[in-house]
Amino acid sequence: MTFLEKIKQPLFWSNFAKVAIPFFVIVTVVSLLMASFSDLFSADFAKVIETNFADGKWKNFFGFKVVFSAAYGLYMTNKKMV
Structure with missing residues (x-):
């Protein structure tokens, strides 16, 4: 199954969120x-x-x-789903 076919499945996004x-x-x-x-x-x-959040530092x-995290979640979910 291709990546584009996988992302159309609701189970993919559920597993993505779990990761x-x-x-x-x-x-x-x-x-x-x-x-x-x-x-x-x-x-x-x-x-x-x-140190971490003031003056717009929170954006970075x-x-x-x-x-x-999104890239890691997509990669791991794609890798683990059959």
């Missing part, structure tokens, strides 16, 4: 830990927000992760 959403959450948490480990554990959330922070 992409947890992957997005994990990548986001790991990224926050790597970028602001000391600020997170000292509970300085204002500093975490300033989440944009890459959404695209990467």
